[in-house]
Amino acid sequence: MSTSVLAQNTGTVSGKILAVSESPLEQANVRVAGTRLGTITNAQGEFTIQNVPAGQQTLVISLVGFSRLRHQITVAAGETVQVPNITLIEQSEQLQEMVVEGKQSYKTDIPSSSLRLKTPLLEIPQNIQVVNRQLIADQQIFDMLEGVSRNVSGVTKNEHWGNYARLNMRGSRVSPFRNGMNVTSVWGPLAEDMSMVERIEFVKGPAGFMMANGEPSGFYNVVTKKPTGMTKGEATMTVGSFDTYRATVDLDGKVSQDGRLLYRLNVMGQSKGSFRDFESNDRYTIAPVLRYKISDRTTLTAEYTYQFSRMSAIGSAYVFSANGLGSLPRNSTIASANLEPTNIKDNSAFLYLEHQINDKWKLTAQMAYFNYNQIGSSLWADSARVTGEVYRTVGIWDALDNSKFGQIFVNGEVTTGPITHRILGGLDLGTRKYIADFNSSFPQYDSAFVFNANTPNYYLPTRLLPRFNRSLSLLQRAGTNVMSQSYAGLYVQDELRFLNDRIRLTLAGRLTTTKDSQYGSGTDETVFTPRVGASFSINKQTSVYALYDQAFVPQSGIDRNGRAFDPITGNNLEAGLKKDWADGRWNSTVSVYKITKNNVLTTDPTNPNFSTQLGQTEASGVEVDVRGEIIPGMNLVLNYAYTDAKISKDSREANVGMPVPGFDRHVTNAWLSYRLRKGGLQGLGLSLGYQWELDRFGWFSDATSKDPTLPNVFRADGAVSWSNARMTVALNVNNIFDVKSYSGAYYSWSKSYYWQYDPPRNFRLSIGYRF
Structure with missing residues (x-):
């Protein structure tokens, strides 16, 4: 179809989305109802949608935290319709004369x-x-x-x-x-x-x-979360099972009255116990964000996050027994009550620069820094006996991870004859360095004391308490336990759109160069990976697609013989069907795939402190996802996946055809939520869901059988809640039927079984207030 013919049947729609405060709303979804056309607003709240069919159309505008709005327009062929400014109402405000669709659904139309x-x-x-x-x-x-x-x-x-x-x-x-x-x-x-x-x-x-x-x-x-330009806030308090106490505050607003400098601040504090004795994880988070509008086309955003966790010794959630999986009570633990906790400090910072070059081209540059600092210990078991004795070991685990990333890329659109090209290209840089000290360990047993899971004594004698020497710096203590990686990648993608955007062909390629140093061994690699995809719109609500893509992932570490691991390479073949239903209120996706993956790592069954490299694995399967607002007030998430993952090549011939550790052959989940929108019980909400996993294979184990190693699990969850414009009260109950479930495997290295239990029935009660 020529450009001139297309112009006779379609037009362009432009506009601006604002909050009640008249601040522009970025990342709002704007779509044309009953079509596949849509976009997201830029930092100025502006949007443009081309090739909109002439005639009466309905724009559907949505943004998380705001009520969804439907706006009627008339599109003239070959012309641009400038829509008057559209105002979205925050959900906490009283709605009056706006035509809205109610609470934000579980469906999302546009990627971030x-x-x-x-x-x-x-x-x-x-x-x-x-x-x-x-x-x-x-x-x-x-x-x-x-x-x-x-x-x-x-x-x-x-x-x-x-x-x-x-x-x-x-x-x-x-x-x-x-x-x-x-x-x-x-x-x-x-x-x-x-x-x-x-x-x-x-x-x-x-x-x-x-x-x-x-x-x-x-x-x-x-x-x-980023600033929205609206002045608003929300505070939530939660109490729950296992001595859980949690409070969060979310503040959003303007620093300057002209709206050029915005802020977002999220703060969380939590004290959380466990159904296992002597296990806890107390956390707090501070996450401020500042966004400055340098000009109408340029925005600078700075984001910082600090997360702190004080938790019981790592590994205390596991239990060991020589008598089979699940043979101990659900509250069993290998923890010791008088061991020092592990402290983790996690810092991250982002800086984003976005510049709208013109209506069709945008430049984005961003940098990030991550610092992960851990001081603590880990628990494990050397072996276990049928009489209940567990020979535990505690080892030092101090670690520091520093990562730096930089990316710069452009998005744009050009037209050559009847073809529209959506271009993406850019540069990706990164460095990582991980330093760890796990060189010293202490047995938690001697001739006079051995932990017995049948008659547990959770207090270690003073003579068996670990005495870790931290007088030297972490780098000095780490020795060869240092892993570093640097990489650079160039990427170009062209999405060619034909026949009024009904046919889309994606052609892309990435050139990646990496340098790795792992426990004293190093590798250098330069690899080109292509990508080819096609998508076809059967009608305005339905599309089919096919994809071929390759992957290249460097891997850290060495095997027990000191050999560095080869990078992961892989191919993906995928096809699928996507459909919007009920004027876009809910959608469904069905996909089939086959992934071939080379150089996969799995735990070395002869020594759990090391991994071993498989030759090749193949994974294939079918996936179904449904999500969105099925009827007014009723939201649904429903999914099913069939997965078949097996070893296709390996130096140990007996492993070929064996399942890959750590997957479930059948998984299906659902969550159905309904909220009354009228009447005396307006605001009352009820939810019910399930998680069902079948044919489960343990993750931390050797491939020894084609039969599933873990029992099937069906868990039911539910919630009842009430909300109005300002307040929300919600009670969630998980594992309603108190199903006993766990994951683990036989551990040939310790000649015993290990596993971790999932929580029993538990509840959370929260009260939230919006202001």
């Missing part, structure tokens, strides 16, 4: 700017799922270690050390990102507290468009 893409999720040739702030609040999720994974198909949480999140998807670990930066570390960073989080974006499969190294299975991107 930190994903670099200007294309609506419906048109992107990849499965990307977003967990927004409304869903996080309704489920009362505190941090990334909790129930975030239940909201996305195929995502599961592996057992953890209590300080960082390890999530699996499509047969292997997914990389943690924050605001578009790959923050993957050996151990860390500290799991993000949800008080500072706006949304979490799960990207399935490789993602070279992020201009950052990432696992072939995908990554999750934590997007932190």
